[in-house]
Amino acid sequence: GDSVTQMEGPVTLSEEAFLTINCTYTATGYPSLFWYVQYPGEGLQLLLKATKADDKGSNKGFEATYRKETTSFHLEKGSVQVSDSAVYFCALSDRRGSTLGRLYFGRGTQLTVWP
Amino acid sequence: GAGVSQSPSNKVTEKGKDVELRCDPISGHTALYWYRQRLGQGLEFLIYFQGNSAPDKSGLPSDRFSAERTGESVSTLTIQRTQQEDSAVYLCASSFAQTLSGNTIYFGEGSWLTVV
16 A cells, blocks of 8 residues: 655754655555644644656755655755754655545654754 | 634543544635544544545544544544543644645644543
8 A cells, every 4th residue: 555654763963954854655656745844832734745756846945856766755955944843744645536635644753953 | 714723632531431523624625634643653544524525434443433524614533432542643634625636735733632
């Protein structure tokens, strides 16, 4: 079945460091891919998404490219800030008719950025 | 409302009691989802409502779990005879009707359930 595997946390970085959080997926067909973020005390928010191979999603300095050949959607940011401290979830959305729209999530990666 | 609203935000209940969790989706959103997040785990899909179609209940972990939705509005998730392993955050989300490209799904802040 469809599934998402993402890098185990926690990840601790200094401000302005480069961030990569790995995400790989297993899916039948061509899913849409997402990164969600959960800031302390808040609900999940969509960070970025990509709907087809080679698409790049970007938002708030974060980027992720849909790589069909490696079934990956790694999240990157060139220079993290303290305010980026949160839990990040990789997810895929099934495109098949019977389960259209259902989101499959990874376990989440806790990111802590120190000043 | 402006976002997905869930209540209660926190619930402590005794093992064996029934609980009801409520979700108010964003107005106009026809799709509604329930997920569960146990401590340190990812999100588990529970159930999905889409308009007047039969709901996708394939994620409900046991027959103690049920959910209803009235039209395209409020949904209630009911857990009967709660067990300690039911302790988790229950997240509700909504979106416009799903398309092949995927519409953005908006999450509520969750209902924290603790079974003691």
